Amino acid sequence: MSHSITPSLRASLERLKHAGAVNGICIAWRRQILVSLMPYEEFRIEQLVQTVSDSREHFQSGGERLLDSIWLGFPDVHVLAVFADDITVMMLHARPEEADFLTSAIKTFLGDAQLTIAAALSPENHGETSDERSDASEDDVESEEWTSEEPEIDPNRTNVLS
Amino acid sequence: MDASSLNSQSFRRFEIQNGLVISETGQQDADDFAADFQGLRHFAGRIGAILELGEAGYAALHEPEFSFIYTLSSDGSAQPPKIIGAMVSANVSYNDLLGSLQ
Numbered sequence: 605m606s607h608s609i610t611p612s613l614r615a616s617l618e619r620l621k622h623a624g625a626v627n628g629i630c631i632a633w634r635r636q637i638l639v640s641l642m643p644y645e646e647f648r649i650e651q652l653v654q655t656v657s658d659s660r661e662h663f664q665s666g667g668e669r670l671l672d673s674i675w676l677g678f679p680d681v682h683v684l685a686v687f688a689d690d691i692t693v694m695m696l697h698a699r700p701e702e703a704d705f706l707t708s709a710i711k712t713f714l715g716d717a718q719l720t721i722a723a724a725l726s727p728e729n730h731g732e733t734s735d736e737r738s739d740a741s742e743d744d745v746e747s748e749e750w751t752s753e754e755p756e757i758d759p760n761r762t763n764v765l766s
Numbered sequence: 767m768d769a770s771s772l773n774s775q776s777f778r779r780f781e782i783q784n785g786l787v788i789s790e791t792g793q794q795d796a797d798d799f800a801a802d803f804q805g806l807r808h809f810a811g812r813i814g815a816i817l818e819l820g821e822a823g824y825a826a827l828h829e830p831e832f833s834f835i836y837t838l839s840s841d842g843s844a845q846p847p848k849i850i851g852a853m854v855s856a857n858v859s860y861n862d863l864l865g866s867l868q
Contacts, residue, residue, distance in 0.1 A: 644817060648816055648817060652813060652816055652817065655809060655812045655816060656809075656813070659805070659806075659809035662805055663802075663827065670829055671827060671829060672828040672829050672830060672857070673828045674806070674809075674825070674826070674827045675826045675827070675828075675860050676810045676822045676824075676825045677822055677823050677864075678814055678820055678821075678822050678823070679819070679820050680819070681819060683813055683819075700861070700864065701861060704859040704860050707828075
């Protein structure tokens with residue numbers, strides 16, 4: 605099921621990547637990467653997500669501030685991070701004059717992609733109503749509690765009582 | 767919001783010279799700017815190192831009713847870069863923020 609849903613979030617990000625001179629984009633839930641279309645190795649993107657999350661926590665640590673976005677201008681590329689609840693979208697883009705437009709595009713994307721993001725977060729529940737999920741979970745409780753054990757089969761110890 | 771309206775939105779400009787924040791709006795503003803500058807520059811440095819992008823020439827952040835930016839400008843000499851920045855009690859676009867310091 606997850607394989608049929610995750611690509612749609614990926615496809616939405618692919619479209620967002622064409623919003624401007626965008627070099628890469630990544631979406632994360634809390635500190636977990638959901639989809640990365642960044643031209644970097646995964647370990648670097650994991651570090652990027654951790655550091656961006658750290659920066660958000662740093663500025664919001666007093667409880668009085670709510671970070672909306674940060675924008676960093678490096679010599680050849682810009683890093684834009686937009687925050688919305690537990691979701692963070694990080695983007696690499698080339699043209700500084702596109703920063704505000706891309707920020708708006710990311711916010712629109714986050715509004716439109718709520719269902720696909722939710723599906724990516726809990727793919728096993730996608731497509732079921734809450735009643736269906738609660739009924740199914742109650743029925744599954746007993747079957748999940750009982751787990752079969754591997755039989756101990758040792759041909760050299762058959763019928764041996766100790 | 768255009769750049770001309772920045773003046774009416776409690777726009778405060780800062781400079782850092784020899785490690786001291788120079789402000790025309792009081793010590794509290796200078797302390798607030800220094801705290802945000804140090805924090806944002808620290809994280810910009812870490813992100814630049816992770817992605818091998820070098821040092822950020824400028825960085826900004828947005829809150830619903832607050833905007834912050836700093837820029838570093840170096841003349842190529844061994845002197846430390848000139849640091850100027852601004853804080854505005856409004857959500858000002860990144861382009862206007864950057865334009866206000868140039």
